[in-house]
Amino acid sequence: MYNPHEFLVDNVKRQVAEFLVSKGFAVEPAQVEVRKAPKTFGDLAVPLFTISKVVKGLSVEEVSTLFGGFKPSGLVKSSKVENNFLNLVVDEKRYAEVVYSSVVRLGDNYGFVPAETRERIIVEHVSANPIHPLHVGHLRNGVLGDSLVRLLRARGHEVKAHFYVDDVGLQVAYAAKAFSIVGGEGQGKKDHFVGTLYTAINLLIEVKKLREKAKSASGDELAEINSKVSEYLWRLGELSEKFPGLIEKLLEWVEKTEDPEAELRRLNRMYEEGDPSTVKLTRRVLDYCLEGIRETLDRLGISFDSWDWESELTVWSGATSDVIDKLRGLGLVERRDGALVFRADLLAESEDVRRAAGIPPGFTVTPMTLVRSDGTTLYTTRDIAYSIWKLSRADRVINVIAVQQTLAQAQLRLALYALGYRDVGRRLIHYSYEMVNLPGTRMSSRRGVYVSADEVIEEAVARAKEEIAKRGVGDVGDAEKVGIGALKFFFLSQTPGKVLTFDWKRVLDFEQNSGPFVQYSYVRALGILRKASEEHIRPDELNVGDVGEEEHPLILLVGEFPNVVKEAADNLRPDLLASYLNTLATEFNRYYDSYPVLRAPTTSKKYSRLAVVKMVEQTLKNGMKLLGIEAPQRM
RNA sequence: GGGCCCGUAGCGCAGUCAGGAAGCGCGGCGGCCUCCUAAGCCGCAGGUCCCGGGUUCGAUUCCCGGCGGGCCCGCCA
Numbered sequence A: 001m002y003n004p005h006e007f008l009v010d011n012v013k014r015q016v017a018e019f020l021v022s023k024g025f026a027v028e029p030a031q032v033e034v035r036k037a038p039k040t041f042g043d044l045a046v047p048l049f050t051i052s053k054v055v056k057g058l059s060v061e062e063v064s065t066l067f068g069g070f071k072p073s074g075l076v077k078s079s080k081v082e083n084n085f086l087n088l089v090v091d092e093k094r095y096a097e098v099v100y101s102s103v104v105r106l107g108d109n110y111g112f113v114p115a116e117t118r119e120r121i122i123v124e125h126v127s128a129n130p131i132h133p134l135h136v137g138h139l140r141n142g143v144l145g146d147s148l149v150r151l152l153r154a155r156g157h158e159v160k161a162h163f164y165v166d167d168v169g170l171q172v173a174y175a176a177k178a179f180s181i182v183g184g185e186g187q188g189k190k191d192h193f194v195g196t197l198y199t200a201i202n203l204l205i206e207v208k209k210l211r212e213k214a215k216s217a218s219g220d221e222l223a224e225i226n227s228k229v230s231e232y233l234w235r236l237g238e239l240s241e242k243f244p245g246l247i248e249k250l251l252e253w254v255e256k257t258e259d260p261e262a263e264l265r266r267l268n269r270m271y272e273e274g275d276p277s278t279v280k281l282t283r284r285v286l287d288y289c290l291e292g293i294r295e296t297l298d299r300l301g302i303s304f305d306s307w308d309w310e311s312e313l314t315v316w317s318g319a320t321s322d323v324i325d326k327l328r329g330l331g332l333v334e335r336r337d338g339a340l341v342f343r344a345d346l347l348a349e350s351e352d353v354r355r356a357a358g359i360p361p362g363f364t365v366t367p368m369t370l371v372r373s374d375g376t377t378l379y380t381t382r383d384i385a386y387s388i389w390k391l392s393r394a395d396r397v398i399n400v401i402a403v404q405q406t407l408a409q410a411q412l413r414l415a416l417y418a419l420g421y422r423d424v425g426r427r428l429i430h431y432s433y434e435m436v437n438l439p440g441t442r443m444s445s446r447r448g449v450y451v452s453a454d455e456v457i458e459e460a461v462a463r464a465k466e467e468i469a470k471r472g473v474g475d476v477g478d479a480e481k482v483g484i485g486a487l488k489f490f491f492l493s494q495t496p497g498k499v500l501t502f503d504w505k506r507v508l509d510f511e512q513n514s515g516p517f518v519q520y521s522y523v524r525a526l527g528i529l530r531k532a533s534e535e536h537i538r539p540d541e542l543n544v545g546d547v548g549e550e551e552h553p554l555i556l557l558v559g560e561f562p563n564v565v566k567e568a569a570d571n572l573r574p575d576l577l578a579s580y581l582n583t584l585a586t587e588f589n590r591y592y593d594s595y596p597v598l599r600a601p602t603t604s605k606k607y608s609r610l611a612v613v614k615m616v617e618q619t620l621k622n623g624m625k626l627l628g629i630e631a632p633q634r635m
Numbered sequence B: 001g002g003g004c005c006c007g008u009a010g011c012g013c014a015g016u017c018a019g020g021a022a023g024c025g026c027g028g029c030g031g032c033c034u035c036c037u038a039a040g041c042c043g044c045a046g047g048u049c050c051c052g053g054g055u056u057c058g059a060u061u062c063c064c065g066g067c068g069g070g071c072c073c074g075c076c077a
Helices: A004-022 A048-054 A060-067 A092-109 A136-154 A170-181 A190-214 A219-242 A246-256 A260-273 A276-300 A310-316 A319-329 A351-357 A379-391 A403-418 A453-471 A476-492 A515-534 A549-570 A574-594 A603-627
Strands: A044-047 A076-082 A085-090 A120-124 A158-165 A306-309 A333-336 A339-342 A368-371 A396-402 A428-433
Touching (some): A004 A076, A060 A076, A085 A549, A092 A549, A136 A428, A170 A190, A170 A260, A190 A246, A219 A246, A276 A453, A276 A476, A306 A310, A310 A379, A319 A339, A319 A368, A396 A403, A476 A603, A515 A603
Parallel strands (some): A158 A306
Antiparallel strands (some): A044 A085, A333 A339, A339 A368
8 A cells, every 4th residue: 555545535436426326326436526625624525516517417506415415434434515515534543544554564665656657767957067166046956856856766767867067168168267377276165166266257357348348438338337347346356355366366367368258268169179188177177166066965965876068978979060960951940140040939830849849839939049150059059969868868857947948948849859859848848946036136156146055054054053052952963964954945845936035034944844843843753752662662562543533633644645745756846745744744743742642541542642653753754855854863 | 029937914935737615934912841852832913815807606726908026038058
């Protein structure tokens, strides 16, 4: 028994259908709709207007009257017709047997309902530019991606987590040049050091350009330029304080170089061509920075099975030029001002193509430049080649990518459709998430305006340490688990499709509706079980034979868990699981406060309550694992 | 100008896909630790579900039109 909730619902459907059949109406169990009832009405509800649609010739009122005579049995202990709903209360004693035996038998695998077909799935996520530290946006991406990986694995799929290393774009040349100017390695965390260089060289070049522009500007334009220049200089001053000496070296290069941007474009082209010394120079900074990024990811418990280098997979392999040649051969490419343009817009005129490529009707698709007039390719062009690589290794590819890329991802799918991937809409999924806002500002890695993931982690862990110390129960060494648990829950508990404003107060709120709240509830359950074991009560002595009304809500919730995991995995909705865990934790805390377990009125009550606590503990544990949240033993 | 997303209690959000019984947290107010960890629990206050039409027996949910906010429409990524 993998899914007690489904078993329960099937039981209800059968009873309702049999009841109708006994009254002379031919109804199949599958035609009966069962949903969760609002708490005050019961556990489950059958909307009777749906029955009146299925049963010909009966009005809702007649159906309601009819169900007044419904006698529940099996897993249902009572029923009542209210507001055109048949409200049902589950028999917690009988249902508890079903749920408990499932939890005990499956243990750490409780909640994992195997999918009908086992798919090979690639989840590509984080994929941050390897030239600066991860910021809060990447944190949202990685936490979501990682929980998708875990959820899909729980469904029995063969899932690989991939990190796409974008080492081809022009921005890489900036970092590489800056890194070589200052002579490589510096102090501090590696990715932060590289990020500083990257920001600094960007700002320096920007200032140089603005000053050039200022010479021929006047009035408002000049004022605007001056204000930008002073803002950038102020940022540079800050960086200079953090890393004395570096900025001066970069400044020297920017000053003495006639056209720094042209120089960087040249460097970029040489990298694309695979020039050995440029590759060596560039890879040095990228590897260096990735070490820092990996350190952050390790700390977060986010791991990858594959690091896919854009240069190797798409450029040096020749895959991108193959793609361009093939698209040209299909007659969907035209030349505009020396550039090659893929007419995604023409392709999107067909409704059939849209359906197959997963483009919503009405969504405006624009043409897409494949090759610049200087012969170099663009990110999305190379992404076509990369996607082909991924599609050859998986049944389904899930890309966790910001919502801003929606159009580019649509163009990508259309290109793949044209190249023969007729089911690309189903196989290549843009798992889109909204951006993370900083109150007041707009983040930009290039300008160095961002909150790094490391800062956020540090702050959360420090806060956790404080809280643990304040209480004196737990181990301050668990601050890492609690702080990071808080962070992950924060990002997971909100639907990905909504803009998230990064609010320190909410991230560091460890009360209800938070990671630490769920962890705390788990620890409480664990504490009871620990004491039981100190009393030499063996797990096999526990049973749910004497559960009652008090345990009713917990039994229902625990039984629902596998179904929640299934829904969360199949619909790619980790937030469903986060919200479920919060509900279970809340319900458990209520129970904890209201009913003594170890000091239950009778021995048989005690053993049954312990069995329920055991179920809750197992469920919270398995659920947190799926969100990538670790739990301490005490806190 | 076109497209996509969002608008639900003072604030942050769930519910909207498959229409049917308005929910959670924070904040506010008031209670609860001689009893398994108070990161907890209980109670109270707080809502024209942005507005206007339409479809429907029934709309926060679907459709149309507005309004407000965000994002995208680059030979950037």
